[in-house]
Amino acid sequence: MKITTATPADLQRLLDFRMEAASWISARGSDQWSRPYPADRLLATIEAGTVFMLRDGKRTAATITLTSEAEEGLWSDEELSEPSMFVNKLTVSRDYAGRNLGGELLDWSGDRAYRAGAKWLRLDAWTTNARLQRYYLDQGFQHVGTVLEGGAINGGPRVSGWLAQRSTRPTEPNFTDETPSPQPFRT
Template sequence: MPDLIMREATPSDMPALMGLRIEAEQWLAAAGVDQWRDARTRGPALKKWMADIEAGRTWIAVTKADDVLGTVTLARPDMDFWTTEDQPDSAAYVGKLITARAAAGLDLGDRILDWVGATARQRGLPWVRLDCWRDNTRLQNYYLRRGFRHVRTEAPAHRLSGWLAQRPASTITRPGRPLVSARASAEAQGAGEAPAQVKAEVTSGAPG
């Protein structure tokens, strides 16, 4: 059984998810980044997050004891940024990617991104896409080092995000440590097999 499993979040996970977010807000503030604490965007963002949880779009990385160490939302394309020319239905969209400080050393952010790519491939989608704050160059560089390519930057007046990036869904940066969903893991355990690992296809921009 893998050390961590991805499972769908439920409203009962909201306290743990808020704990992750508050920890991330504090860490970002200490690093001089005011992301997620802005009074203009925090309330609407939290409301949208709850809607994503209730709709089954938010997933969490949990230990065997069901401790929550990370989360990602398989978001809908944000049409403030993506256009019909981008073929928005051709991608899985990364939203609210957060990992706990306690997960340091587990490469969890990379592994969650790989899991999103695997999910995209299962759905027949060629791309993984995301947007992040326009002034958060540290986060932008994190994604660039993991094989994402900057598509463009949009700057609608009512949004602080808008730096857009994508990478092929086939990109895998941590081939030896794949995350699987709780359902896939349970099925593999019932069959007496280890969950199948997809073959690595690492882009030149991703770390080895």
């Protein structure tokens, strides 16, 4: 397997990934990702070079987004003063479930963040998805807080405000990394 930077040609596959994941999550009783993700927003992240695809030959096994930009309203000014990178949209194809590809992508992200000079690998997870939160805790993340207000449509509760982080660290991925070297973190 190899990891590459996503291209605009991957847009439909990424949208399909999200629909597949939403259906699987819904069958387990969560409303996470129940709204379609706007294609234009996803295309913008692809064009920014922050979306990565784990490929198995011509098949896509998983995807992850890794950015130095925090979602507005989640992290405190003090937290944002620390060099950090943020994981979003980690998704593994159901055909590849149970192989720890999500854990490997998190380790790869932590290594990439480390090489960029970041101290923390951070993420926000669905506030009501206890299984997902447990997954991240099992991957070595520590829960640092939950943001329940602001940022949601019509002023309702934030749906993805469970915050976690772990220290960045060097690792060797179990796949070939064909991505460009990460840009150094700017303080």
